[in-house]
Structures are given as C-alpha cells and as structure tokens.
Amino acid sequence: MDILNALVAFANFVLLPGMTYGCQLALGALGATLVYGILRFSNFAHGDTMAFGTMATILATWGLQAAGVSIAPLPTPLIALPFGFAATVLMVLATDRLVYRPYRNRKVASITLVMTSLGVMFVMGGLVRIFIGVDDRQFADGARFVFTAAQFRTWTGLGETVALRTAQVITIVATAVAVGWLHWFLTRTRTGKSMRAFSDNENLALLSGINPERVVMIVWVLSAMLATLAGVLYGLDKSFRPITYFQLLLPVFAAAVVGGLGNPLGAVPGGFVIAFSEVLFTYSFKKVASYLLPQGWQPEGLLQFLATDYKIAVSFAVLVLVLLFRPTGIFRGKTA
Amino acid sequence: MKRFLIASVSCLALAGFARAEDVRVGIEMGFTGPIESLTPPMAQAAELAMKEVSDSGLFLNGAKVVPVRGDETCIDAGAATATAERLVTSDQVSGIIGPTCSGAASAVLTNVAIPNGMVLISPSATSPGLSTIDSKGLFFRTAPSDAREGEILAQIMMERGVKSAAISYTNNDYGKGIASSIQAAFEKQGGKITLSAPHEDGKSDYSAEVGALASAGGDAIVVAGYADQGGAGVVQTVLDTGAFSRFVFPNGMWGESLIAKFGNQIDGAFGDLPGSDDSGAAKLLEMTTAAGINGSATFVPETYDATAIMLLAMQAAGSAKPADYKGKIMDVVNAPGEKIYPGELAKALQILKDGGDVDYVGGSSVEFIGKGESAGSYREVEVENGAMKTVKFH
Numbered sequence: 001m002d003i004l005n006a007l008v009a010f011a012n013f014v015l016l017p018g019m020t021y022g023c024q025l026a027l028g029a030l031g032a033t034l035v036y037g038i039l040r041f042s043n044f045a046h047g048d049t050m051a052f053g054t055m056a057t058i059l060a061t062w063g064l065q066a067a068g069v070s071i072a073p074l075p076t077p078l079i080a081l082p083f084g085f086a087a088t089v090l091m092v093l094a095t096d097r098l099v100y101r102p103y104r105n106r107k108v109a110s111i112t113l114v115m116t117s118l119g120v121m122f123v124m125g126g127l128v129r130i131f132i133g134v135d136d137r138q139f140a141d142g143a144r145f146v147f148t149a150a151q152f153r154t155w156t157g158l159g160e161t162v163a164l165r166t167a168q169v170i171t172i173v174a175t176a177v178a179v180g181w182l183h184w185f186l187t188r189t190r191t192g193k194s195m196r197a198f199s200d201n202e203n204l205a206l207l208s209g210i211n212p213e214r215v216v217m218i219v220w221v222l223s224a225m226l227a228t229l230a231g232v233l234y235g236l237d238k239s240f241r242p243i244t245y246f247q248l249l250l251p252v253f254a255a256a257v258v259g260g261l262g263n264p265l266g267a268v269p270g271g272f273v274i275a276f277s278e279v280l281f282t283y284s285f286k287k288v289a290s291y292l293l294p295q296g297w298q299p300e301g302l303l304q305f306l307a308t309d310y311k312i313a314v315s316f317a318v319l320v321l322v323l324l325f326r327p328t329g330i331f332r333g334k335t336a
Numbered sequence: 337m338k339r340f341l342i343a344s345v346s347c348l349a350l351a352g353f354a355r356a357e358d359v360r361v362g363i364e365m366g367f368t369g370p371i372e373s374l375t376p377p378m379a380q381a382a383e384l385a386m387k388e389v390s391d392s393g394l395f396l397n398g399a400k401v402v403p404v405r406g407d408e409t410c411i412d413a414g415a416a417t418a419t420a421e422r423l424v425t426s427d428q429v430s431g432i433i434g435p436t437c438s439g440a441a442s443a444v445l446t447n448v449a450i451p452n453g454m455v456l457i458s459p460s461a462t463s464p465g466l467s468t469i470d471s472k473g474l475f476f477r478t479a480p481s482d483a484r485e486g487e488i489l490a491q492i493m494m495e496r497g498v499k500s501a502a503i504s505y506t507n508n509d510y511g512k513g514i515a516s517s518i519q520a521a522f523e524k525q526g527g528k529i530t531l532s533a534p535h536e537d538g539k540s541d542y543s544a545e546v547g548a549l550a551s552a553g554g555d556a557i558v559v560a561g562y563a564d565q566g567g568a569g570v571v572q573t574v575l576d577t578g579a580f581s582r583f584v585f586p587n588g589m590w591g592e593s594l595i596a597k598f599g600n601q602i603d604g605a606f607g608d609l610p611g612s613d614d615s616g617a618a619k620l621l622e623m624t625t626a627a628g629i630n631g632s633a634t635f636v637p638e639t640y641d642a643t644a645i646m647l648l649a650m651q652a653a654g655s656a657k658p659a660d661y662k663g664k665i666m667d668v669v670n671a672p673g674e675k676i677y678p679g680e681l682a683k684a685l686q687i688l689k690d691g692g693d694v695d696y697v698g699g700s701s702v703e704f705i706g707k708g709e710s711a712g713s714y715r716e717v718e719v720e721n722g723a724m725k726t727v728k729f730h
Contacts, residue, residue, distance in 0.1 A: 009550075009551075012577050012578075013543070013546075013547035013550060013551070013577065013579075014547070017543040017544075017547070021541070136538075136540065144576075145576075148578070149576075149577060149578020150578060152578075153578070161578045162577075162578075163576055163577055163578055165576060234540075235540075238540035238541045239540040239569075240540070241538070241540055243538065244538075244539060244540045278544070279543075279544060279547075282544045282547075282548065283544065283547050283548065283551070284531075284547065284548040284551035284552060285551065286551045286552060286553075287550065287551040287552075287553060288551070302531060302548065302551065302552055303551075304548060304551075307533065307548075308533060308535075308544045308545045308547075308548050309507075309534060309536070311544050
C-alpha cells in the first residue's frame with residue numbers, strides 16, 4: 001500500500017506534469033531544430049510563432065463556439081487547429097519571402113539570420129499582442145478531466161491520489177502521432193529524403209537536382225505547423241499568455257540543443273530531459289520518501305534540491321552542461 | 337483726522353485677525369503609478385470630509401479647510417519626498433493625509449514629517465515596518481498593519497481546527513509581509529507551517545510550486561496572492577491535482593473573480609477581509625454615493641476617517657498647528673466620549689467646542705492601538721455553495 005501511495009503521489013506531481021511538459025517542449029524543439037537543420041540558423045522567433053499559431057487557433061475556436069460547433073467532451077480547439085495551421089503557415093511563408101529570402105540570396109553569415117529572426121520575433125510578438133492582447137486566456141472547453149483526484153480516491157481508497165486531465169491525454173497522443181508521422185515523412189517519402197539530403201550536404205543535394213526553394217518552403221511549413229501544435233497543446237494544458245510563450249523559447253532551445261540541434265530524432269528525448277530535470281530538481285520528495293522509508297527514518301526536511309523559484313535556471317544549467325561536455329548534443333546534431 | 341485714520345486702520349487689522357485663517361490640508365497620494373486607479377475616490381472622500389467640516393461653520397471659529405493635492409507616485413520615494421516638501425514649505429499645510437503606499441509613507445515620514453514636525457495620517461499604508469519607525473507621535477494610520485491581519489487569520493484557522501498548513505505567497509512585499517505575519521502568529525498559537533514558498537505572478541504553470549507544497553503537506557493551504565494573478569493559478573492547480581482540500585485566503589484573494597472562476601469548487605474555503613458591522617460603513621456609502629463618489633472602492637472609508645480625525649483633533653486642540661493637535665489625535669479616536677459616525681462631524685465639532693469628548697467611529701470603525709494605528713476590524717468569510725458568506729466580525 002505504501003509503495004502504491006508513493007507511486008501515485010509521484011505520478012500526480014512528477015510523472016504526468018513532466019510527460020506533458022516534455023511533449024510540449026519536444027514539439028517546439030522539433031520545429032526549431034528542423035529550421036536549424038536546413039537553414040542553419042537558430043530561429044529566435046519560434047516562441048512567438050507558437051504564440052501566433054495559438055492565437056489564430058483561439059480566434060477560430062471562438063468563431064466555432066459562436067457557431068455552436070462542438071465535439072464535446074473533446075475541446076473545440078482541436079477542430080480549430082487546421083485554421084491555426086493555415087494562418088501560421090501563411091504568416092511564416094510571407095515572412096520568409098519578405099525577410100529571410102533576400103538575406104539568403106545574398107549568402108549572409110548565419111549570425112545575420114539569427115539577428116533577423118530576433119527582429120521577426122519582436123514583430124510577431126507585437127502582432128499577437130495587437131490582435132488578442134496581453135491577458136491570460138483559458139480556451140480549453142469540453143471535459144476537463146478523464147478522472148478527477150476525488151474519483152481516483154473513491155475508486156482505490158488510497159491516501160494519495162492522482163488526477164488525469166483531458167489536456168494531458170491529448171498532448172501525449174497528439175505528440176506521439178505528430179512525431180511518428182514526421183519520422184515516416186523524413187525517412188520514407190521522397191520529399192523527406194530530399195530534405196535530409198539537403199541538410200547533410202547542401203552542394204551535393206543541389207547537384208543532384210533538388211530544388212532548394214522547395215525544401216526551404218517545406219521546412220517552414222513543417223516548422224509553423226509544429227509550432228502551432230506545440231503552442232495549442234501548451235495553452236490547452238496550462239493557459240495562453242503571449243509573454244509565457246516568449247519565455248518558452250529558452251527551454252525549447254535547451255531541448256533542441258540537448259537533443260542535438262538539427263537532429264529531429266534528438267529533439268524528443270531533449271524535450272523530456274529538460275522537462276523532467278526542471279520538475280525533478282524542484283520537486284520535494286518528502287511525501288514519497290515518507291511512504292517508502294521505514295518508520296523512524298521519516299525525513300524532517302523537504303528533500304528538495306532547489307526551491308521552485310529556480311525552475312528556469314535548471315534548463316540553463318542543463319544547457320550549459322551539455323554545451324561544455326557534449327557540444328553537439330546527446331544525439332550528434334550539426335554544428336554551425 | 338490722524339487719530340481717525342489710526343483707529344480705522346487698527347479696526348481693519350483687528351477685523352482681519354478676527355476672521356479665522358483658512359486651514360490647508362495636504363492630500364498626498366499615488367495619483368500616478370501602480371495604484372493610480374485606487375486614489376481618485378480616496379482623494380474625493382478626503383475632500384468630502386473637509387467640505388463637511390468647512391460647511392458646518394463650527395471649525396476653529398469658522399475657518400474653512402482647503403485641500404491641496406500632491407502626487408506621491410507610490411514607488412518613487414524621491415518624488416514622494418519632494419512633493420511632501422512642497423506641501424509643507426510652499427503650500428504651508430497643517431497636516432497631510434497620506435502617503436498611500438508604505439514605501440512612500442516611510443520616506444516622507446523620515447525625510448519630511450519628522451524634521452518639520454508635520455503630522456501624517458495615512459489611510460492605506462499597511463506595511464508592518466512602519467510600526468517600527470520612531471515617529472515622534474507624528475504618524476498615524478487608519479488602515480491596520482498586515483501583521484494584524486496575520487494574527488486574525490491565524491486565530492480563525494485555529495478556531496476551525498487547522499493545525500498545520502502550507503503557505504503559497506505572491507513574490508512581492510505584500511505577499512512576503514502577510515506570509516511571514518501569518519506564519520509568526522500561527523506558530524505562536526501552536527500551529528505548524530509546513531512550507532512557506534513564493535509563487536510568481538503571471539505564469540501559466542504552477543505544478544512545480546504546488547507539488548512542493550503538497551509534499552510538505554498540511555491540513556490546509558494558505559494562498560496569499562491575488563485572485564486575478566498567480567493566486568488563481570495556484571488554486572486551479574491545487575484543485576486539479578487534489579493536493580489540498582481546504583483553502584485559506586487572506587484579503588488579497590477575495591474578489592469577484594475568485595468566486596466567478598471557481599464557484600462551488602472551493603466550497604469551505606475561508607479567510608478574512610477588512611470590514612465591520614457598524615452602521616458607519618453603510619452611512620458613509622450613502623453619503624459618498626450622493627456625492628458621486630465610488631464609496632465601495634478600497635480605502636475610501638479609511639480616507640474619510642483619516643481626514644475627519646485630523647480635523648477633529650485640530651478642533652480639540654483649538655489650533656491647526658501640528659505640535660498642538662498631534663497629542664489630541666488618540667483622544668478623539670478612542671473612548672471615552674460620544675460616538676461619532678460619518679456625517680456627524682458638525683455634531684462632533686460642537687461637542688469639542690463645548691469642551692466635551694468624542695469617540696470617533698467613522699466608516700471603518702477606527703480604533704487606534706500602539707503608536708496610533710488602526711486595530712482593524714475584520715470580516716470572517718467563507719464560501720458556501722459557490723457564494724461568499726460573512727460568518728462573523730473580529
């Protein structure tokens with residue numbers, strides 16, 4: 001019973017939040033790492049692209065809700081996603097045409113593109129704030145829980161309890177589908193293979209007749225869709241606020257770097273490493289330990305490595321450690 | 337002819353002296369800055385009390401009270417000091433209502449009020465730190481110190497059988513102050529605080545914060561934050577994870593939005609709010625509404641009371657000089673004497689003129705303790721069937 005209680009408490013406060021957050025980071029990191037793999041620059045605007053995509057989805061959700069469309073108990077934003085995808089893809093492609101392509105044609109250094117993306121970030125963040133404002137928004141509807149903490153307690157009669165929210169299930173399922181599909185696309189389809197070829201050796205790819213503009217377009221489309229998906233899932237699970245999405249940039253890039261920048265395979269474990277280190281380092285293990293340890297060994301302190309205020313510092317620390325000891329990431333990415 | 341001239345000139349001069357001089361009172365508040373939305377009705381309430389006193393014609397041989405407004409900015413201590421200097425030296429005020437923010441209040445008190453011997457009555461500075469300054473009897477406040485709220489809340493928790501609790505406070509001066517005063521008072525009464533940890537406002541994920549609090553455990557969780565900010569996020573996460581089943585809310589959390597957002601999910605949550613069951617509050621609300629002032633806004637009763645107290649003390653001393661009337665402030669506020677409610681200032685002025693004694697109650701049931709700060713009356717509230725219910729008054 002005690003071991004079960006410990007497991008349940010751990011699942012409620014570490015496993016489920018860590019899994020969900022890890023999935024959201026992984027999707028964000030996938031988008032950023034794809035852009036890096038093909039275009040060879042770190043896209044600082046990725047966080048605000050997530051915000052833009054989420055905003056578009058929220059606006060579409062409101063429209064659908066006003067029209068009375070619903071897929072309860074699932075949240076309406078899921079059917080609004082295609083609108084979000086379309087709006088973000090258009091926005092990102094327009095940005096590429098107007099901002100990035102002129103620089104690309106002049107073969108500027110990678111740092112110039114990075115700085116350009118910083119400018120894009122400010123413009124996109126500004127647009128989001130103009131359209132939807134700076135406030136916190138909850139846009140999830142439908143059933144909030146698969147089962148609540150109180151229900152679980154009644155079923156099992158355990159002292160500890162765990163709740164499973166719809167948004168957590170949706171996040172995990174959607175991430176599995178998206179990652180699976182992306183893997184299939186990159187390894188099995190002709191377009192995917194040409195993208196990988198382009199990423200591996202640009203000149204060789206050009207010689208074998210791959211159209212670079214088409215590859216660039218596809219990578220932007222994929223990145224915009226992944227950003228929108230990541231943003232919407234994060235917002236469904238937590239809430240939408242433009243500033244939080246901007247702040248997500250750091251953990252997203254930490255996940256991409258840890259997984260190996262430019263390596264789509266690495267972004268997923270990268271996301272989980274960052275998410276779980278944030279959660280584990282700031283979790284207080286007192287309760288779990290009090291169930292597992294024999295009587296008399298009960299801990300007095302909180303058994304917490306770092307106060308929760310330092311959560312954001314953990315992703316920094318992991319990033320620094322990885323860059324020091326394994327600069328190309330856990331799964332060998334590309335270095336500029 | 338010469339004698340006639342001298343006589344008439346001296347008559348004129350005498351007549352001039354006989355007409356009481358107008359009394360200027362400074363209103364120094366945060367008209368710009370973070371509380372700029374709170375201060376306009378407060379200043380109007382102060383001016384309402386001044387008008388009531390002036391119109392009575394009984395104040396210091398028929399003197400009029402003239403308000404002089406000054407901006408304290410709430411956060412810029414330098415600007416607050418400069419404004420207070422201006423009020424004292426160039427406007428020649430006889431007393432200042434304000435400053436409204438604790439930081440500005442302590443700067444003005446130490447830099448301007450004490451060196452110039454000027455009386456300050458703040459309607460809204462609640463930091464416990466202000467009680468520790470040696471004010472030379474020049475500083476009073478009609479808002480209770482946050483330390484007082486901690487004591488009341490700890491007492492309510494004990495009465496309701498909460499023996500241990502975790503505290504999550506918003507990471508600013510208000511949050512830290514109220515959290516540490518609750519902790520000190522609760523532990524003094526034999527309770528145990530398992531963990532007191534901050535939360536940042538404006539984030540969207542509080543699962544780590546709640547995880548640590550849940551692990552520390554306790555009979556209840558005290559959320560000392562804001563209902564429109566991180567406080568609501570913490571409550572939501574606690575509800576989602578089932579980490580705690582009882583909530584305790586200090587006054588920052590009790591807003592319309594808390595009830596609108598959570599409704600009956602937080603049934604059984606309890607806490608306290610400043611407030612009293614005296615008829616004074618209702619009377620003042622009526623008066624302010626008639627005067628076109630938003631009387632239900634925060635600190636409006638405290639401001640009306642601060643102004644009334646200052647003017648009544650002047651009347652009791654028969655002088656508008658701070659050195660003369662500062663000693664009378666405690667007398668007019670506390671028993672013994674005739675109880676004075678809002679709108680009865682003329683009556684109070686008459687009693688004082690006749691040498692009687694008044695016990696000013698006002699709109700916030702003000703009673704001064706210690707060096708001159710409001711004891712504060714609190715309303716114990718709880719959530720029942722998704723609605724806020726007043727249990728009793730403390």
